[in-house]
Amino acid sequence: MSKISRQENDDKHKIEPVEIDLVARASEIDGTHGCEVIVDDVYLAWSGAYGELELRKYLGNAKSLVYSDIFTSFKENAFAGCENLSEVILPKTMTEIPKYMFNGASIETVVIPSTITRIGDCAFLDAKLKHIDIPDSVASLGTGTFLRCEYLRDVNLPQFITEIPDYSFMSIYGPKKIVLPSQVLRIGKQAFSECNNLEEVVLPDGLKEIAEEAFAECFFLTSINIPDSVTFIADGAFRACELSEDTKKRIQRINPEAF
Numbered sequence: 001m002s003k004i005s006r007q008e009n010d011d012k013h014k015i016e017p018v019e020i021d022l023v024a025r026a027s028e029i030d031g032t033h034g035c036e037v038i039v040d041d042v043y044l045a046w047s048g049a050y051g052e053l054e055l056r057k058y059l060g061n062a063k064s065l066v067y068s069d070i071f072t073s074f075k076e077n078a079f080a081g082c083e084n085l086s087e088v089i090l091p092k093t094m095t096e097i098p099k100y101m102f103n104g105a106s107i108e109t110v111v112i113p114s115t116i117t118r119i120g121d122c123a124f125l126d127a128k129l130k131h132i133d134i135p136d137s138v139a140s141l142g143t144g145t146f147l148r149c150e151y152l153r154d155v156n157l158p159q160f161i162t163e164i165p166d167y168s169f170m171s172i173y174g175p176k177k178i179v180l181p182s183q184v185l186r187i188g189k190q191a192f193s194e195c196n197n198l199e200e201v202v203l204p205d206g207l208k209e210i211a212e213e214a215f216a217e218c219f220f221l222t223s224i225n226i227p228d229s230v231t232f233i234a235d236g237a238f239r240a241c242e243l244s245e246d247t248k249k250r251i252q253r254i255n256p257e258a259f
Contacts, residue, residue: 045075058082067091074098076120079105087111096120099142102127108151112138119145130174134158141165143188146172157181164191166211173197180204187214189234196220203227210237226250233258 041060044053056075058065064087071091079085080103089111090097099120102110106128114135121142124132129146131154138158144167146152153174159181166188169175172195179202180187186209192198193216201215201224212234215221221241226233235257243251251258 058085063087065089069093074101076100077103079107081105082107090116097123099123100125102129118142121145122147124149130154132156136160141168143167144170148172159183162186164188166190168192170194176200178202180207182206185209187211189213190216193217199223201225203230205229208232210234212236213239215241223247226254230254 041058042055043057043059045056052072053070054073054075055071055078057077058079061084063084065085066089069091072093074094076098077100078098079088080100082105085105085107087109088107090113092113092115094113095115095117097112097116097119100122101120102124103122104126108128108130110129110132112133112135114137116135116138118140119134119138119142122144123142124146125144126148129149129152132152133156136158139160140163141161143165145165146155146169147167148171150171150173152172155175157180160183161181162183163186164180164184168188168191170190170193174197175195176197177200178192178198182204184204184207187207189211190213191211193213195218197220198218199220199222201221203225205227206229207227208229209232210230213236214234216236216239218241222243224243224247226247231254233251233255235255237255237258238251239259248259
């Protein structure tokens with residue numbers, strides 16, 4: 001599994017999790033036409049006919065949550081703005097983390113099951129994540145998935161993604177080294193711009209495109225390899241980076257305006 005840096009984590013503060021298992025409660029709510037209801041600080045939508053339970057919004061103040069497999073889906077913004085929440089363990093019934101799910105939350109750790117195949121746009125925008133493991137089942141990330149996660153210092157990327165979308169890791173200040181998965185073909189617009197501690201990037205053979213300002217204003221970036229497969233580097237892709245003269249010349253042969 002590829003990774004964005006691997007630094008030693010601080011000892012995690014141990015928190016007793018709140019088990020969110022509403023099987024019995026959902027059956028009490030059951031109706032063939034379904035309903036919406038708030039149960040135990042959770043805003044739910046229940047369909048009795050299809051046995052589907054969607055978490056629309058968490059309204060409580062727990063620090064750690066463990067969700068059972070009764071849940072079939074989660075709504076956009078389900079945990080947005082949760083100021084006390086630091087850890088969530090997601091159920092194995094999920095297949096997608098929807099967009100803005102943890103927008104602005106104080107979440108530090110999310111355990112993602114291997115049933116997830118996609119993480120939506122801005123799913124962790126402005127969250128306080130410190131570490132996250134993305135399983136290899138995830139085939140795609142949305143735009144701005146980890147945008148402005150300033151505290152994020154350790155990310156395990158899935159092996160089979162083919163693109164780092166626009167703004168994916170913009171303005172994260174932790175990682176010093178980035179190693180991209182072997183199947184990545186494109187790095188999107190401002191995907192890693194303003195990563196102020198970034199010093200080294202390892203790009204895969206087979207990479208074809210580095211989009212506009214992909215690494216702009218990574219002021220301490222001094223080492224990056226440019227594979228022979230790269231045919232397009234957009235304007236400003238490496239603006240304000242302190243790369244070696246040999247690397248600059250190689251990049252400028254592809255696009256003189258890359259800096």
